[in-house]
Amino acid sequence: MGMTMAEKILARHSGMNQIKAGEYVTAKVDQVCIYDSFIDIEKGMLESGIEGGLTRVWDKSRVVILIDHGAPAMDKNVKMAQKHVAIRNLVKKLDLPLFFDVKAGICHQVMVDKGFILPGSFVVVPDSHTTIYGALNCGGTGIGETEMAWVLHFGELWFQVPETIKVEVSGDLKEGVTAKDIFLHISGTYGTEVAQYKSMEWVGPTIDSLSLDGRLCIANQSVELGAKFSLFKADQKTLDFVKDRAVRSYEPVQPDPDAKYEKVYEVDAAALEPLVAQPHSLEVVNPAAFYGDVKINQANIGGCANGRLEDIAWAARILKGKTVHRDVRCIVGPASWVVYKEAMQKGYLETLIDAGVIVCHPHCGPCTGMMGAMAPGEVCITATSRNFKGRMGSPEASIYLASPATVAASAIAGHIIDPREVL
Amino acid sequence: MAATHGIAxxxxxxxxxxxxxxxxxxxxxxxxxxxxxxxxxxxxxxKVKTGDFIVAGRNFGTSSGRPAGEILRQKGVKAVICESSSMIFYRNTWNIGLPVLQCPGILGKVKKGDEIEVDIEAGTVKNMKTGEVMQAEETPWILLEIYRQGGMLGWIKGRRTEYKTLEQA
Structure with a gap:
C-alpha cells in the first residue's frame, strides 16, 4: 500500500519497508538541536537520581547546541546569565563541537542556514516549531525535554505513525497576499486542532510557486494547527538550496500516488485576502480591513515564523520612504545573522532604519516579549508565531497576528490596515 | 494503581x-x-490541594513545548482530564509522571468543585455527585508503561546499563 511522506520518513528511520498510520515505531534521529533548555535536561536527570547526569551523547556530530531565547542574557537577569554559564560548562564537559552559543541566531533558522536540515531526514528539537523543517522535506517534530534526554542517550525515540491530511492549494495569490495568509486561512476556517497529532502535506501549484521562505513560514506555523509534521515535496528550489550546505548525504521522499489521506482540504489561493487573527487564539480570523479601527502601539516582524529575507523584504518594500507612525514601535528581528547580513547587503536594513524601525539582533525576543514587552491595555500586531494571552508581557495586552506585509503597513498607519492600501 | 478522589x-x-x-x-x-x-x-x-484534578476543554497545553505539566505536578495535581490535549504537552506531561486523559464530553459532565474519582489505568472518570462514569480515550501503551516506571527519566534509569559513560566509551 502507498505511503505518505510522514510514513516514508518514519519507515526509513525505523528500518521498515512498510508502515501505516497508528503503528508504533522507534525511529533513529539524524540531527537534534537544543537551545536554552539544554541545562534543564541535565538538571532533571540529576534530580531524578541519574548519576552523573549527561555523561556522553550518542553521536557528537548530530547534536547542535545554541542559546537563542534570552540571548545574550538580558535585562540584568543574573539567573539567565548563570544558566548560560551552565550550558557552556555542560558543552565543555561533553566536548560538543557544534556549539553556537548566543552568536548564530534562532535555532530553526540556524539549522536551515547551516545545512543540518535535509530532504528525507528526521530531526527532533525540544521546541514546538520544529515542524518548520518540513518545508525542506525533512521530518521535524517537537519533543519534550525528558524525551530529549532519551534521544541524547540512544539517538532514537518512539513515535506513533500519524494520519496525514493533505492541503491542496491552487490559484495565484493576489498582490499583497502571502504564505502567512494561507496559514491564517486554514486556522481561521478549520480551527487550531485540524491537524492535531497528524501530519500535513502541502501540495498544488500555489505551493510549488512559493519561495522556501514562504514554505518555512507555513511549516513553522503548522504546529499551531496541532501538526506533528508539516511536509512539502523537495523540488528544484529545495535541492538548489541544500546543495552546497548539506552536512551529509540525503534522499528526498515523495508521497506514493496511492498514499492514504485521512482528509483532503482544497484552498483557492486566488480568493484569499490579507488576513488577521485576533487575540488570544489563531481561530478567529478576518480580513485585515475588518480590524481597521484597531489602533496599535507595536508592530513586530521576526522570530522563527517570519524573520527570513522575504519577510524583511516585504517590510522594506512597504516602509521605503515612509515613516513608522509616531505612536507605534516597529521591531524587525532577522532570524539569524546569515539573514541579517543578506538583508543588510540588499539595503533592506537601511531602508527600515530610515523609516524608524528598531532592527534587533537575531534571537527569539520579538516573538516572546523578551524584546518589546507589552503593557496592560496595549495592542501589538505581529508577524511572529503566536498571539496568545500574556505571550508578550501583560495578559491584558492584545496581540493580533498577520503577515509581514500587513504588519509593516499597519506600522505606518498606526492602526490595522490592508497592506494593499500602501502598495 | 487504585482510583483516587479529588476536587475538579x-x-x-x-x-x-x-x-x-x-x-x-x-x-x-x-x-x-x-x-x-x-x-x-x-x-x-x-487554593489547589494535593490530589486535585484539572478538567479542561479542547487542546489543553497548546503552544510551546516547555514542560508546563511540571508546575501542575508540583502544585499537587494528580491528573489532567481534558476534551483533547496538544501533542507535545500530552507526551511531555505523561513523561514527567503526570497523566493526561483525553475524555471527550468531560467538560459537560463535571463542574468546578465537583468531587471526581479517576482511575488512570482504566481511563475512567466518575463524578461522585451525579454518579456518572465517563471513559477516556485509550492511552498509548508506551506512555502507560513509561508512567508506571516513574516517567521518562525512570525509563532511562532502567536502560542506563546499555549506555556507556564517557570513561567506558
Missing part, C-alpha cells in the same frame, strides 16, 4: 503553556508557582 478545577478550550506557567516567569519558578493558570482562575494557584 475546570478550565476552557485552548489553555496554553504560557498561561499554565504564567507567561515569561519560567526564570523565576517561585512566581510561576504563584501565577499558575492565574489568567483563567486567579484562585487556583492559592
Amino acid at each position: 478545577w475546570t478550565f476552557g478550550d485552548h489553555i496554553n503553556t504560557e498561561a499554565i506557567l504564567g507567561s515569561g516567569k519560567e526564570e523565576n519558578w517561585g512566581s510561576a508557582m504563584d501565577g499558575v493558570l492565574a489568567y483563567y482562575d486567579p484562585e487556583f494557584a492559592r
Whole structure:
C-alpha cells in the first residue's frame, strides 16, 4: 500500500519497508538541536537520581547546541546569565563541537542556514516549531525535554505513525497576499486542532510557486494547527538550496500516488485576502480591513515564523520612504545573522532604519516579549508565531497576528490596515 | 494503581503553556508557582490541594513545548482530564509522571468543585455527585508503561546499563 511522506520518513528511520498510520515505531534521529533548555535536561536527570547526569551523547556530530531565547542574557537577569554559564560548562564537559552559543541566531533558522536540515531526514528539537523543517522535506517534530534526554542517550525515540491530511492549494495569490495568509486561512476556517497529532502535506501549484521562505513560514506555523509534521515535496528550489550546505548525504521522499489521506482540504489561493487573527487564539480570523479601527502601539516582524529575507523584504518594500507612525514601535528581528547580513547587503536594513524601525539582533525576543514587552491595555500586531494571552508581557495586552506585509503597513498607519492600501 | 478522589478545577478550550506557567516567569519558578493558570482562575494557584484534578476543554497545553505539566505536578495535581490535549504537552506531561486523559464530553459532565474519582489505568472518570462514569480515550501503551516506571527519566534509569559513560566509551 502507498505511503505518505510522514510514513516514508518514519519507515526509513525505523528500518521498515512498510508502515501505516497508528503503528508504533522507534525511529533513529539524524540531527537534534537544543537551545536554552539544554541545562534543564541535565538538571532533571540529576534530580531524578541519574548519576552523573549527561555523561556522553550518542553521536557528537548530530547534536547542535545554541542559546537563542534570552540571548545574550538580558535585562540584568543574573539567573539567565548563570544558566548560560551552565550550558557552556555542560558543552565543555561533553566536548560538543557544534556549539553556537548566543552568536548564530534562532535555532530553526540556524539549522536551515547551516545545512543540518535535509530532504528525507528526521530531526527532533525540544521546541514546538520544529515542524518548520518540513518545508525542506525533512521530518521535524517537537519533543519534550525528558524525551530529549532519551534521544541524547540512544539517538532514537518512539513515535506513533500519524494520519496525514493533505492541503491542496491552487490559484495565484493576489498582490499583497502571502504564505502567512494561507496559514491564517486554514486556522481561521478549520480551527487550531485540524491537524492535531497528524501530519500535513502541502501540495498544488500555489505551493510549488512559493519561495522556501514562504514554505518555512507555513511549516513553522503548522504546529499551531496541532501538526506533528508539516511536509512539502523537495523540488528544484529545495535541492538548489541544500546543495552546497548539506552536512551529509540525503534522499528526498515523495508521497506514493496511492498514499492514504485521512482528509483532503482544497484552498483557492486566488480568493484569499490579507488576513488577521485576533487575540488570544489563531481561530478567529478576518480580513485585515475588518480590524481597521484597531489602533496599535507595536508592530513586530521576526522570530522563527517570519524573520527570513522575504519577510524583511516585504517590510522594506512597504516602509521605503515612509515613516513608522509616531505612536507605534516597529521591531524587525532577522532570524539569524546569515539573514541579517543578506538583508543588510540588499539595503533592506537601511531602508527600515530610515523609516524608524528598531532592527534587533537575531534571537527569539520579538516573538516572546523578551524584546518589546507589552503593557496592560496595549495592542501589538505581529508577524511572529503566536498571539496568545500574556505571550508578550501583560495578559491584558492584545496581540493580533498577520503577515509581514500587513504588519509593516499597519506600522505606518498606526492602526490595522490592508497592506494593499500602501502598495 | 487504585482510583483516587479529588476536587475538579475546570478550565476552557485552548489553555496554553504560557498561561499554565504564567507567561515569561519560567526564570523565576517561585512566581510561576504563584501565577499558575492565574489568567483563567486567579484562585487556583492559592487554593489547589494535593490530589486535585484539572478538567479542561479542547487542546489543553497548546503552544510551546516547555514542560508546563511540571508546575501542575508540583502544585499537587494528580491528573489532567481534558476534551483533547496538544501533542507535545500530552507526551511531555505523561513523561514527567503526570497523566493526561483525553475524555471527550468531560467538560459537560463535571463542574468546578465537583468531587471526581479517576482511575488512570482504566481511563475512567466518575463524578461522585451525579454518579456518572465517563471513559477516556485509550492511552498509548508506551506512555502507560513509561508512567508506571516513574516517567521518562525512570525509563532511562532502567536502560542506563546499555549506555556507556564517557570513561567506558
